[in-house]
């Protein structure tokens with residue numbers, strides 16, 4: 001390691017720290033190294049450098065304030081193979097990135113999101129209706145809702161059920177990617193480029209990438225073609241991709257780029273929202289006192305004659321604290337998406353050389369005992385006594401509520417869309433159900449959730465868990481049924497291309 005670099009674990013000749021780079025649960029190893037080497041430390045991966053930041057202040061001062069020189073992305077060959085080089089989150093800020101990001105921002109602006117609100121609201125109603133009918137399948141219902149809301153708004157077609165649907169096909173594809181894309185999960189081909197040329201038969205990672213590429217083309221080209229044929233047949237339903245296709249020339253998008261716009265929204269948006277919602281349910285299942293506190297607050301404001309609405313959220317400080325604590329306890333993208341520096345820069349007295357891969361260790365920040373009292377405990381009340389949940393006397397410089405959505409020029413463009421969906425779903429679920437564990441293992445009552453309850457992956461949440469959600473009263477159940485019946489007219493606009501089985505399902509569900 002060059003002396004000007006931030007400190008880090010001792011290196012071996014040629015390999016650097018390559019032999020120590022974790023192959024899964026990278027977030028845990030990074031957080032433990034941060035304790036040992038500080039909130040900015042470095043790793044040598046052959047002759048490349050990785051910088052790991054575990055401090056909101058450094059994220060603000062370096063990543064946010066030097067947005068241009070930290071906006072690069074390290075080359076990540078597996079993503080490029082799967083997406084044909086068009087995954088916006090993994091592309092350097094070149095012309096196609098600008099085109100894709102501009103188009104995606106059109107879809108996600110506050111103005112555009114106002115148009116998406118009715119279907120987001122209807123999907124949040126179907127979530128509670130689905131849970132009412134099949135309470136033990138909450139995990140599938142959450143996946144379905146997240147995928148279906150984006151499918152409807154982007155492509156104009158929805159997934160009314162999870163099984164044998166676009167939602168399950170996409171989720172299988174997405175899980176395949178997630179496991180493969182976690183830092184450390186495959187050989188370091190981008191640090192040792194020679195490894196790229198190992199033939200597929202000796203490189204399992206390559207075989208997996210090629211299989212995923214075939215799935216990508218099937219799913220996203222088919223969805224784009226569906227929109228195209230709707231436009232040709234004059235049967236538009238106002239979805240975003242129809243706008244993109246109308247402006248394809250103005251936006252300079254080839255048909256492949258147009259398909260990628262939708263693919264990026266679906267990929268970046270659905271798994272992250274799902275990860276948050278799964279974590280939320282998991283934490284509530286194991287903290288009945290938090291449920292009761294949140295329900296008391298909701299009951300006082302909303303009562304039992306109506307479902308909650310989005311405006312209620314601003315008047316429910318404890319529910320807001322539950323959402324903030326869920327993000328702190330396990331951020332959906334624990335290490336963010338790696339950036340790459342495009343210029344030499346001095347940070348906290350150390351050199352961050354041009355070409356370094358930079359990780360923002362949100363997981364480590366939120367588990368830092370210097371910042372949070374008993375960070376391993378799920379305790380929403382910490383957000384009632386300080387804005388960012390930090391302990392008395394802790395320095396909260398650089399904290400913001402959207403810290404875990406990234407930084408600088410690459411900050412997530414979907415914050416508003418995601419938060420709207422999360423707020424509505426959290427409110428509906430808390431209003432309607434009591435969450436109960438159905439697993440037959442004893443947990444420590446002081447600290448019921450452990451780090452190994454969570455799965456590896458880039459965007460991830462708890463490992464599969466068993467629970468059930470019981471409706472709180474017959475009056476709640478009746479209201480949910482009535483709201484679902486009213487939501488049908490919002491759904492119908494996006495149900496013209498359902499398969500016969502899906503149409504039968506809708507008629508009988």
Ligand code: HEM
Nearest residue numbers: 088089268269272332333336337405406407410412414418
């Ligand atoms: C809870 C929900 C979400 C979380 C936690 C989340 C988090 C993130 C993070 C950490 C990044 C990387 C930022 C960086 O590089 O510094 C990112 C990028 C991105 N997100 Fe999100 N996201 C969420 C929802 C969404 C939604 C709903 C959409 C769209 C429908 C979306 C679209 C994107 C896109 C397109 C990028 C790539 C931006 C770029 O590289 O230029 N995200 N997100």
